[in-house]
Amino acid sequence: MKTNQLGRTDITVTEYCLGTMTFGSQTDEATAHAQIDRARDAGINFMDAAEMYPVNPVKKETIGLTEQILGNWFAKTGRRNEWIVATKHSGEGLAAVRDGAPITSDTIPGAVESSLKRLQADHIDLYQFHWPNRGSFMFRKNWRYDPTASSYSRADVIQDIEDCLGALTREVERGTIRAFGLSNDSAWGTMQWLREADRVGGPRVATIQNEYSLLCRMADTDLAELMHYEDVGLLPFSPLAAGLLSGKYQDGAVPEGSRMAINGDLGGRKTERAFAAVDAYLALAREFDIDPVHMALAFTVQRPFVASSIFGATTLEQLDRALGAIDLRLSEELLERIDAVHKQHPMPY
Numbered sequence: 001m002k003t004n005q006l007g008r009t010d011i012t013v014t015e016y017c018l019g020t021m022t023f024g025s026q027t028d029e030a031t032a033h034a035q036i037d038r039a040r041d042a043g044i045n046f047m048d049a050a051e052m053y054p055v056n057p058v059k060k061e062t063i064g065l066t067e068q069i070l071g072n073w074f075a076k077t078g079r080r081n082e083w084i085v086a087t088k089h090s091g092e093g094l095a096a097v098r099d100g101a102p103i104t105s106d107t108i109p110g111a112v113e114s115s116l117k118r119l120q121a122d123h124i125d126l127y128q129f130h131w132p133n134r135g136s137f138m139f140r141k142n143w144r145y146d147p148t149a150s151s152y153s154r155a156d157v158i159q160d161i162e163d164c165l166g167a168l169t170r171e172v173e174r175g176t177i178r179a180f181g182l183s184n185d186s187a188w189g190t191m192q193w194l195r196e197a198d199r200v201g202g203p204r205v206a207t208i209q210n211e212y213s214l215l216c217r218m219a220d221t222d223l224a225e226l227m228h229y230e231d232v233g234l235l236p237f238s239p240l241a242a243g244l245l246s247g248k249y250q251d252g253a254v255p256e257g258s259r260m261a262i263n264g265d266l267g268g269r270k271t272e273r274a275f276a277a278v279d280a281y282l283a284l285a286r287e288f289d290i291d292p293v294h295m296a297l298a299f300t301v302q303r304p305f306v307a308s309s310i311f312g313a314t315t316l317e318q319l320d321r322a323l324g325a326i327d328l329r330l331s332e333e334l335l336e337r338i339d340a341v342h343k344q345h346p347m348p349y
């Protein structure tokens, strides 16, 4: 499988990354461990977790369970060294973690320590901030985005970055984290982190983990340019648009046990226009005789700025199907047709 370097670090990851956010909720520990085995056997070396996982729903009593499940696999197999492990510090406003406290130089050491304990590991390869303290326009907030509503002034943001870079530097020096990444952030935000790291020192942003798929292409313009010139890799999350691109929700279907059956509107992704766009992509996949799941996954890894695409599988069957996309490359002809569908169905949510 093709591998990519994370930013300017010496960390190399496979172009597919196993998402873990259902480990401990929809996916029980035995199935999660079987998924880790199978993904590794297929060549994948990268897993993405977060201190707040599992999700759907996020509950105070299950915070950390996903990391624990990973940790149990590492302890059981002794194979921590075969994986590049990413996890995340939760951001401001999530009541279930630190009562919604923002990310600060004070919270970082404790959060890292707790993740390491649950992971039964001595280091985290990629430590990410789940969303910025100042707020973000991700998760459908782009439709009414108003940066003036943030309680953080420019000076606050820069001070915050400087302080956190100091705390992250101490973690790098202690050997607890190897690289640093952002999530749910913007081109402007990422640039501030890069500039401050140059100015005051500290780990340079290596990756940005934002939603990206055939249905969510906000990273294609300003962020794409930044990622190219600054050597920051995109880690697309929800490359299957949370399951929509499999086609299983078309014509009003809501399969039992599916994410839509659990959380209703797929976090705001269930829109009329999304179903129309999915119809068009399904027709294209049929015409080119390709599995729509494979088309959606391969599309993300073929984008020039992508380091590794973080897909999810609730079941082993879904994982097997996703693994079928490994090494697949979409033809130029199909990519042009995808462009045409994208123009007809821009930003469906």
Ligand SMILES: NC(=O)c1ccc[n+]([C@@H]2O[C@H](COP(=O)([O-])OP(=O)(O)OC[C@H]3O[C@@H](n4cnc5c(N)ncnc54)[C@H](OP(=O)(O)O)[C@@H]3O)[C@@H](O)[C@H]2O)c1
Pocket: 018, 019, 020, 021, 022, 026, 048, 049, 130, 183, 184, 209, 210, 236, 237, 238, 239, 240, 241, 242, 243, 244, 246, 248, 257, 258, 259, 260, 293, 310, 311, 312, 313, 314, 315, 317, 318, 319, 321, 322
């Ligand atoms: N940074 C962030 O804020 C953020 C946010 C979200 C996710 N993430 C990361 O990205 C990872 C992937 O996110 P995601 O799960 O939303 O990605 P995704 O790949 O778009 O969706 C995966 C989900 O789609 C459904 N699915 C997958 N294969 C299928 C198939 N063959 N047929 C039918 N349904 C299928 C399953 O859900 P059901 O079976 O339950 O319907 C599965 O859990 C997460 O685990 C996490 O690591 C990060």
